[in-house]
Amino acid sequence: PNGATNDQFGRSLGLSNSNLLVSSPSSDKNSIADVGEVFFCEKDATGQFDNTNMTTVENPIQQENTFFGQSLAILNKIAIIGNTRGAYQYIKFNNQWQYHKMISKSLRGIEVFNTTSISIYGNTFGLGDATFNNNFGFICASGLYKSTNTGISWTSINPSPGQNYGIKTFSFVNSNNYFLGGILGTLFKYSNGTYTDLINRTTFN
Numbered sequence: 001p002n003g004a005t006n007d008q009f010g011r012s013l014g015l016s017n018s019n020l021l022v023s024s025p026s027s028d029k030n031s032i033a034d035v036g037e038v039f040f041c042e043k044d045a046t047g048q049f050d051n052t053n054m055t056t057v058e059n060p061i062q063q064e065n066t067f068f069g070q071s072l073a074i075l076n077k078i079a080i081i082g083n084t085r086g087a088y089q090y091i092k093f094n095n096q097w098q099y100h101k102m103i104s105k106s107l108r109g110i111e112v113f114n115t116t117s118i119s120i121y122g123n124t125f126g127l128g129d130a131t132f133n134n135n136f137g138f139i140c141a142s143g144l145y146k147s148t149n150t151g152i153s154w155t156s157i158n159p160s161p162g163q164n165y166g167i168k169t170f171s172f173v174n175s176n177n178y179f180l181g182g183i184l185g186t187l188f189k190y191s192n193g194t195y196t197d198l199i200n201r202t203t204f205n
Helices: none
Strands: 013-016 019-024 037-043 049-058 071-075 078-083 086-093 096-102 117-121 124-128 131-133 137-139 143-149 153-156 167-174 177-182 187-191 194-197 202-204
Touching: 019 071, 019 078, 049 096, 078 117, 078 124, 117 167, 124 167, 124 177
Parallel strands: 013 071, 071 117
Antiparallel strands: 013 019, 019 037, 037 049, 071 078, 078 086, 086 096, 117 124, 124 143, 131 137, 143 153, 167 177, 177 187, 187 194, 194 202
16 A cells, blocks of 8 residues: 555455455565565445555564465454464454464474465364475475364364375365365365365265
8 A cells, every 4th residue: 555566465355344454465674575564454434445444464474585465364353364484363352453373383293384375264264385395395284273262262173185285275165165276286175074186086084
């Protein structure tokens, strides 16, 4: 909204009720290149969004090329924002958005280095990551998580095929049915405990 060039304003959007998230992952802040920022917007009295009801949320990691806001999702009073170092949870309390905690740990115990996608359905959310490491190939930290109380605390639940296939994207039908897209040209469907490889037509639990 400040008219800066090449800040990728609007690259990721999230909308829930009267709350709108707009990312600007290539914004420069304090002479730090591509640190990124996200704007929380609320509808005004006429039901419109404008920059008079806008709050700026800065990258928790003030390092260059971390692209805060390259992925995000919002549902009611919970927002999750990703960068190249992880994903971060924000909650709306007393009408103010507040940083809660870093939430993305891989199912292998390795921190997510590049949160490429985030999707929320009810009290379940998915994180996509397929960071390439020269020593280990794809360190696939994709995971599926579920809230444990009122959407504030989250714990990891069943692993996704992303550990083997480089899952980058999630799309929920509901909490027990969703699709996963992989960086290696893979596509999976999860339905009530069973994964189906839609490319090779195989199923596994």
